[in-house]
Amino acid sequence: MTYPENVAIDAATGAIAPMVEHYEKRLADLRDVFSDRQAVDRMLAEDQNILVYQVRAFKREGCDLWFGTTTIEPGQVGREYFMTRGHFHKRRDMGEVYYTQAGEGLLLLQSRDRQIETMEMRPGTSSLIPPDWAHRSINVGTDPLVFVWVCNIEAGNDYGEILEKGMLRHVIAGAASPEIIDPLA
Amino acid sequence: MTYPENVAIDAATGAIAPMVEHYEKRLADLRDVFSDRQAVDRMLAEDQNILVYQVRAFKREGCDLWFGTTTIEPGQVGREYFMTRGHFHKRRDMGEVYYTQAGEGLLLLQSRDRQIETMEMRPGTSSLIPPDWAHRSINVGTDPLVFVWVCNIEAGNDYGEILEKGMLRHVIAGAASPEIIDPLA
Numbered sequence: 001m002t003y004p005e006n007v008a009i010d011a012a013t014g015a016i017a018p019m020v021e022h023y024e025k026r027l028a029d030l031r032d033v034f035s036d037r038q039a040v041d042r043m044l045a046e047d048q049n050i051l052v053y054q055v056r057a058f059k060r061e062g063c064d065l066w067f068g069t070t071t072i073e074p075g076q077v078g079r080e081y082f083m084t085r086g087h088f089h090k091r092r093d094m095g096e097v098y099y100t101q102a103g104e105g106l107l108l109l110q111s112r113d114r115q116i117e118t119m120e121m122r123p124g125t126s127s128l129i130p131p132d133w134a135h136r137s138i139n140v141g142t143d144p145l146v147f148v149w150v151c152n153i154e155a156g157n158d159y160g161e162i163l164e165k166g167m168l169r170h171v172i173a174g175a176a177s178p179e180i181i182d183p184l185a
Numbered sequence: 186m187t188y189p190e191n192v193a194i195d196a197a198t199g200a201i202a203p204m205v206e207h208y209e210k211r212l213a214d215l216r217d218v219f220s221d222r223q224a225v226d227r228m229l230a231e232d233q234n235i236l237v238y239q240v241r242a243f244k245r246e247g248c249d250l251w252f253g254t255t256t257i258e259p260g261q262v263g264r265e266y267f268m269t270r271g272h273f274h275k276r277r278d279m280g281e282v283y284y285t286q287a288g289e290g291l292l293l294l295q296s297r298d299r300q301i302e303t304m305e306m307r308p309g310t311s312s313l314i315p316p317d318w319a320h321r322s323i324n325v326g327t328d329p330l331v332f333v334w335v336c337n338i339e340a341g342n343d344y345g346e347i348l349e350k351g352m353l354r355h356v357i358a359g360a361a362s363p364e365i366i367d368p369l370a
């Protein structure tokens with residue numbers, strides 16, 4: 001028997017209680033995610049293996065849905081903003097719902113047939129991520145970017161293709177505002 | 186092909202844009218939900234067929250999840266607070282996630298084997314509703330109670346049992362605070 005449960009969410013930090021899963025990704029974990037490897041190595045040489053993002057989650061066996069928060073710190077590696085690795089779901093029939101709580105971000109998506117979409121993430125904005133669209137969140141602001149996510153407990157994450165090939169667009173700091181660029185152009 | 190989409194959620198009112206589905210439940214629609222039928226009829230005789238709650242939703246074909254908001258106005262019928270009808274899901278293997286945005290409420294749940302749970306709803310609180318627990322939301326405050334909900338698009342709502350038999354607990358205004366009572370006791 002699975003019982004109902006309340007979870008407190010701190011919208012400013014992404015902290016949740018109770019918390020069932022938690023992981024952090026620091027710069028050294030994400031070396032291959034950023035395009036400017038020299039910038040990564042310079043930062044690591046200066047002992048800046050800083051926190052880039054963390055995921056906190058709640059789930060209970062017997063419930064088809066689980067949910068959690070992702071918190072991306074503000075920061076850059078070279079001109080690229082701090083971001084998540086990006087992934088497809090293992091289950092190609094399962095999407096996700098995001099609900100931004102704090103900060104300012106961009107949600108970068110690409111479909112299997114290489115269509116590209118970008119959407120703004122800001123407090124009060126909920127994003128529907130349909131099945132089989134890879135998704136990466138990017139903090140383009142100066143405060144932590146915090147969002148709540150909900151998906152099927154069996155959706156799973158498939159990081160392979162994005163880790164190997166990267167995404168079709170990069171988001172970099174422009175002179176006045178973030179720029180979405182084609183890294184192959 | 187289903188494309189990603191952003192939805193703006195107004196946490197204070199529950200308004201969403203774009204909105205795909207919308208319905209309102211007024212007092213006359215809910216005559217059989219409240220236990221004090223004389224109070225209902227007095228209010229209706231005074232032409233107070235007022236709004237009790239409304240549901241706004243967003244969905245797209247091709248996505249396994251949909252989401253929306255429920256907004257329950259503050260108010261009472263006799264000593265009972267304004268509330269939703271309450272339902273099980275048609276799909277007995279599918280639960281739901283709530284995330285309270287504004288106001289002050291109680292979430293009343295009962296399992297098929299007649300176990301009872303109540304949980305507080307307040308801003309920042311997310312509630313996991315496991316599969317096959319009937320759920321009813323009750324506004325025990327003085328402002329609108331607004332929550333976001335997310336579930337599988339195939340979960341469906343089965344109102345029959347709760348409409349016919351009611352729920353095993355009622356929430357009424359006590360002298361100082363809401364009281365949860367057994368209507369058969």
